[in-house]
């Protein structure tokens with residue numbers, strides 16, 4: 001993984017991986033016949049599955065979901081890896097599926113669980129389109145990771161979530177009130193549960 005971080009995707013060299021792993025190029029080729037697969041496996045080893053936020057506060061749970069994804073895309077993925085990796089996997093359905101399962105699905109599942117809990121609590125309307133909400137919450141992070149733009153910090157994540165909540169909440173003002181009643185921990189930039 002260090003080789004990937006240092007060299008970038010295009011220059012990602014088997015020799016360096018072999019040296020870093022204390023093995024030979026031939027051994028690595030046998031195990032990972034496709035470079036993309038090696039890169040995806042390297043990503044899987046650094047991307048920990050995001051915890052599903054469960055603070056009891058819908059505004060905080062969704063904000064944390066957005067921040068965890070943004071953190072993965074901006075801080076954990078080596079720079080310049082995402083677009084070439086997606087392109088390289090596009091023609092091979094199996095590789096594409098592997099990439100999605102490592103990179104996309106874990107954060108989608110965390111967001112889906114947070115939204116379903118919010119519907120159960122009566123915070124979001126029961127008829128909300130969960131898949132659409134999940135995609136809306138993730139879209140800005142992917143857009144910026146692929147095409148550039150400021151990293152998503154706590155306050156921009158909260159603004160994004162509020163835009164989505166205004167369209168999906170049973171009573172948006174009530175959710176704001178709940179989050180404000182819980183005190184300043186809601187303004188913390190740390191990704192910690194506040195209870």
Ligand SMILES: [Zn+2]
Nearest residue numbers: 057060179186
């Ligand atoms: Zn909260």
